[in-house]
Amino acid sequence: MIFTMNSQDLLEGLNTVTRALSARSPKQILEGILMTAAGDRVKMTCTDGSLVIECTNAASIKEEGQAVLPGRLFTELIRKMPAGDVNISVTDNRTAVIRCMKNRSSLAIMNADEYPEIQNLQSGTVVKIPQNKLRDMISRVVFAIATDESRQILTGSLLEVSRNEARLVALDGFRLAMQKLFQPFELPEGIDVVRAIIPGKVMNELSRILPEDDAFCTMLFDKNRMQCTFGNIRLTSGLLAGEYIDYRRILPTDFKTEACANRINVQDAIDRASLMAREGKNNLIKMSFHDGILKITSNAELGDVEEEMDASLNGEPIDIAFNARYITDVIRNVSDENLCMKFNSNISPCVVVPENGDDFIYLILPVRVFQ
Amino acid sequence: MIFTMNSQDLLEGLNTVTRALSARSPKQILEGILMTAAGDRVKMTCTDGSLVIECTNAASIKEEGQAVLPGRLFTELIRKMPAGDVNISVTDNRTAVIRCMKNRSSLAIMNADEYPEIQNLQSGTVVKIPQNKLRDMISRVVFAIATDESRQILTGSLLEVSRNEARLVALDGFRLAMQKLFQPFELPEGIDVVRAIIPGKVMNELSRILPEDDAFCTMLFDKNRMQCTFGNIRLTSGLLAGEYIDYRRILPTDFKTEACANRINVQDAIDRASLMAREGKNNLIKMSFHDGILKITSNAELGDVEEEMDASLNGEPIDIAFNARYITDVIRNVSDENLCMKFNSNISPCVVVPENGDDFIYLILPVRVFQ
Numbered sequence: 001m002i003f004t005m006n007s008q009d010l011l012e013g014l015n016t017v018t019r020a021l022s023a024r025s026p027k028q029i030l031e032g033i034l035m036t037a038a039g040d041r042v043k044m045t046c047t048d049g050s051l052v053i054e055c056t057n058a059a060s061i062k063e064e065g066q067a068v069l070p071g072r073l074f075t076e077l078i079r080k081m082p083a084g085d086v087n088i089s090v091t092d093n094r095t096a097v098i099r100c101m102k103n104r105s106s107l108a109i110m111n112a113d114e115y116p117e118i119q120n121l122q123s124g125t126v127v128k129i130p131q132n133k134l135r136d137m138i139s140r141v142v143f144a145i146a147t148d149e150s151r152q153i154l155t156g157s158l159l160e161v162s163r164n165e166a167r168l169v170a171l172d173g174f175r176l177a178m179q180k181l182f183q184p185f186e187l188p189e190g191i192d193v194v195r196a197i198i199p200g201k202v203m204n205e206l207s208r209i210l211p212e213d214d215a216f217c218t219m220l221f222d223k224n225r226m227q228c229t230f231g232n233i234r235l236t237s238g239l240l241a242g243e244y245i246d247y248r249r250i251l252p253t254d255f256k257t258e259a260c261a262n263r264i265n266v267q268d269a270i271d272r273a274s275l276m277a278r279e280g281k282n283n284l285i286k287m288s289f290h291d292g293i294l295k296i297t298s299n300a301e302l303g304d305v306e307e308e309m310d311a312s313l314n315g316e317p318i319d320i321a322f323n324a325r326y327i328t329d330v331i332r333n334v335s336d337e338n339l340c341m342k343f344n345s346n347i348s349p350c351v352v353v354p355e356n357g358d359d360f361i362y363l364i365l366p367v368r369v370f371q
Numbered sequence: 372m373i374f375t376m377n378s379q380d381l382l383e384g385l386n387t388v389t390r391a392l393s394a395r396s397p398k399q400i401l402e403g404i405l406m407t408a409a410g411d412r413v414k415m416t417c418t419d420g421s422l423v424i425e426c427t428n429a430a431s432i433k434e435e436g437q438a439v440l441p442g443r444l445f446t447e448l449i450r451k452m453p454a455g456d457v458n459i460s461v462t463d464n465r466t467a468v469i470r471c472m473k474n475r476s477s478l479a480i481m482n483a484d485e486y487p488e489i490q491n492l493q494s495g496t497v498v499k500i501p502q503n504k505l506r507d508m509i510s511r512v513v514f515a516i517a518t519d520e521s522r523q524i525l526t527g528s529l530l531e532v533s534r535n536e537a538r539l540v541a542l543d544g545f546r547l548a549m550q551k552l553f554q555p556f557e558l559p560e561g562i563d564v565v566r567a568i569i570p571g572k573v574m575n576e577l578s579r580i581l582p583e584d585d586a587f588c589t590m591l592f593d594k595n596r597m598q599c600t601f602g603n604i605r606l607t608s609g610l611l612a613g614e615y616i617d618y619r620r621i622l623p624t625d626f627k628t629e630a631c632a633n634r635i636n637v638q639d640a641i642d643r644a645s646l647m648a649r650e651g652k653n654n655l656i657k658m659s660f661h662d663g664i665l666k667i668t669s670n671a672e673l674g675d676v677e678e679e680m681d682a683s684l685n686g687e688p689i690d691i692a693f694n695a696r697y698i699t700d701v702i703r704n705v706s707d708e709n710l711c712m713k714f715n716s717n718i719s720p721c722v723v724v725p726e727n728g729d730d731f732i733y734l735i736l737p738v739r740v741f742q
Contacts, residue, residue: 070673073646077676080643095674103643107674272451272474275444302441303466303478305448 001065001090003037005057007081007100013055014075016233017046019205020053021071032068033075034115035088037061045118046071051202052118052236053209066112069096077105120236124222125194127161128186130214131230137168138207140179140360143329145200146172156197156240158247161187169247170200175326176247176363177333186216196221197240206235251363252349255342257315259289260355263339266294267331269307270324273298276305277324284367285324290317298324320346321369330362346370372436372461374408376428378452378471384426385446387604388417390576391424392442403439404446405486406459408432416489417442422573423489423607424580437483440467448476491607495593496565498532499557501585502601508539509578511550511731514700516571517543527568527611529618532558540618541571546697547618547734548704557587567592568611577606622734623720626713628686630660631726634710637665638702640678641695644669647676648695655738656695661688669695691717692740701733717741 014033022030025048034045042059045052067090077098078086087099090109098105129137138157146154151173158169166181187194198206210217210230217230221239228235273285279300288295294311298304320343331339336355343350352362385404393401396419405416413430416423438461448469449457458470461480469476500508509528517525522544529540537552558565569577581588581601588601592610599606644656650671659666665682668675691714702710707726714721723733 073650073673076646077643080639080646082639102679103640103676104678105643105647105674105676108672268451268453269474272448272476275447275451276476279444301479302444303476305474305476307475308473 001035001037001067002062002088003042003059004062004085004087005042005059007078007084007086009057010086011075011078011081013044013057013232014078016055016209017044017053018071018075019209020046020048020051020235022048023072025049029068029110029114029116031071032110032115033071034066034068034112036066036112038064045115047116047118049116050199050238051205052234053205054118054234054236056232056234065090066115067096068110068112068115069107070109074098074107077107118236120234121220121222121225121227124220124225124227125191126186126188127166127194127219127221128216129161129166129181129219130184131210131217132212132214133181133185134217135207135210135212137166137179137181138203138210140333141168141170141177142200142203142207143333144170144172144175144177144362145203147200148172153197153240153242153244156199156244157203158244159196159198160193161185161195162193163187169244171245171247171250171363174323174365175330176250176361177330178247178361180359182359194221195244196226197242197244198226199237199240202226202235202237209233209235250349251361252342252344252351255315255344255351257289257313257318257343258340259294259311259313259318259343260338260340261294261309261311263331263334263336265309266296266339269296269309270327270331273305273307274324274328276300276303282367283324284321284369285327286319286321286369288317288319289313315343318343318346319370320350321367322350322364323367326364330364333360333362372406372408372438373433373459374413374430375433375456375458376413376430378449378455378457380428381457382446382449382452384415384428384603385449387426387580388415388424389442389446390580391417391419391422391606393419394443396420400439400481400485400487402442403481403486404442405437405439405483407437407483409435416486418487418489420487421570421609422576423605424576425489425605425607427603427605436461438467439481439483439486440478441480445469445478448478489607491605492591492593492596492598495591495596495598496562497557497559498537498565498590498592499587500532500537500552500590501555502581502588503583503585504552504556505588506578506581506583508537508550508552509574509581511704512539512541512548513571513574513578514704515541515543515546515548515733516574518571519543524568524611524613524615527570527615528574529615530567530569531564532556532566533564534558540615542616542618542621542734545694545736546701547621547732548701549618549732551730553730565592566615567597568613568615569597570608570611573597573606573608580604580606621720622732623713623715623722626686626715626722628660628684628689628714629711630665630682630684630689630714631709631711632665632680632682634702634705634707636680637667637710640667640680641698641702644676644678645695645699647671647674650674653738654695655692655740656698657690657692657740659688659690660684686714689714689717690741691721692738693721693735694738697735701735704731704733
């Protein structure tokens with residue numbers, strides 16, 4: 001294998017595919033990057049055994065072939081190369097020689113025959129979603145994906161695409177996040193709904209490598225797997241098996257109290273109150289809506305913090321307590337001028353909704369502290 | 372104690388003094404900040420038992436007094452406060468109440484009577500050095516201060532001020548760094564030389580809090596201690612006792628080979644070679660100067676890196692090896708266009724000197740690898 005590629009293209013490819021690289025795999029070959037030179041393209045492939053990321057770039061190929069290069073070291077080396085062309089040459093089964101300007105490096109390679117075979121999806125249901133919209137949806141729900149493995153199904157996020165809307169849902173038993181997309185997206189003729197539970201780790205990596213433009217990401221689903229193709233990148237992953245929780249049943253529809261306050265004020269106040277909450281045992285903050293005032297408080301042995309601000313209140317006054325982190329995670333994802341919360345009681349779920357429209361909903365379980 | 376201070380002034384003061392704060396001290400009181408309100412000034416004090424940093428700011432004082440506030444939490448809280456006035460009120464011996472806009476926080480305080488007495492230096496020798504020059508000198512030698520406690524005297528840096536020049540020296544047994552300052556600085560009449568060995572930790576903190584302007588920093592030395600005063604800040608520290616190594620004897624004066632190469636080219640090449648050196652056991656890089664070419668190489672089981680560039684050579688060709696980190700540390704401190712190195716042999720110290728002048732000298736011991 002002998003080819004020349006622009007160092008910037010090579011680095012971008014490596015940065016993308018190494019998101020699936022195993023740092024310390026029991027299988028040493030998975031610490032490598034499979035480079036495949038054929039035609040006028042070079043494909044880079046990394047996999048941790050379940051997630052596969054491939055990236056294909058134009059290159060000037062002198063000799064076709066394959067080799068597995070040490071992933072971390074190769075990427076670090078290319079990252080430090082000057083802008084220009086990089087020539088990579090593998091002429092025996094032991095060493096890749098890398099040349100760039102007056103640098104000449106050699107890296108021990110692994111046998112490409114030992115690299116696991118990457119099986120692409122041959123058929124399935126195709127869903128198309130703009131890259132930037134998909135990226136956005138993911139970033140607005142991932143924080144609520146369960147990290148605790150005790151209920152495995154909750155370590156994934158539910159993608160549910162029907163003819164009218166696409167929904168992405170995550171929940172961990174304490175909070176739920178749902179982001180909707182009304183248009184544009186594409187579902188094949190004759191299919192009413194597609195449901196897939198995508199592993200949390202895959203969601204995280206996908207949101208990091210999806211470009212920010214609005215070209216479509218093509219998602220191909222079969223029973224057990226998903227394959228996303230966008231630009232010169234292809235990501236393949238297993239799906240989680242089983243039934244996701246019926247989240248519709250969890251979402252309350254009627255509320256006794258609706259309250260809004262300036263989001264930035266709430267965020268700053270919670271930021272300060274969290275300092276003290278963290279000192280306490282339960283990381284608790286209390287929110288009290290009374291007479292047009294929102295009071296946010298927290299306390300610990302070392303002291304307490306109390307914040308006041310204007311709030312609009314519709315319905316019964318309420319005193320309610322939350323884990324500070326759950327509130328912080330939610331506020332970070334709201335960009336409206338005001339934060340709007342709806343309640344029934346201080347022991348039933350609170351929901352955070354947009355000021356206008358209904359493209360997201362966050363549900364948070366309160367902590368029982370009030371008698 | 373009741374006073375009001377601008378939140379930005381308060382935060383700057385806290386950021387400065389908490390550099391001497393003990394993170395987890397066996398003496399709990401040292402995790403606190405001593406606040407002293409008197410006249411129209413508030414003084415903040417932190418100490419870890421040996422280093423003391425004090426900062427004094429203008430404030431509007433309603434009631435004079437003292438209190439010890441929990442250092443870390445108080446600083447984090449003030450960091451998150453909006454711009455404006457902060458009012459701090461201690462009216463009993465248990466709690467400080469902090470008010471800023473619509474925030475009201477309370478913090479448990481400690482008894483100011485238990486805070487260690489801070490003894491200021493009453494007399495000694497005064498040396499004055501511009502803040503920015505002192506800061507610069509420190510940053511150019513600290514990396515060579517020994518971290519290994521086995522020779523305690525080397526965990527400090529020698530400041531040597533004579534009538535013609537001020538020198539700061541650090542060495543750890545493998546390398547030596549010396550930075551000179553020719554002018555401006557001030558030494559009292561009738562004193563020929565001042566020598567003090569300042570602990571490395573103090574050097575680090577001093578370089579972080581010294582302002583970047585050219586006002587003079589007043590350094591007062593007695594036999595055992597040093598007190599630096601600059602702006603509204605005072606830093607007091609013990610000195611290391613004993614004789615520093617006679618560094619003059621270590622510095623070679625004649626050389627068989629002098630070589631120069633473009634500093635940025637050398638830095639980039641060493642950067643890449645270091646990647647491979649790190650994979651090896653000894654973190655070694657080799658430099659070979661022959662026929663107007665500098666070749667930099669490193670190797671490990673995983674491969675090797677080889678770099679070539681133009682170099683000017685005066686004297687005998689040389690092949691020499693170094694610990695990659697020692698070379699990297701030095702290059703980071705050189706800002707000349709070319710890096711100039713002088714050698715006698717590949718088993719005797721190499722020195723790095725400025726392209727012009729003699730305001731610094733770095734000495735590095737090579738590693739014996741060539742026969």
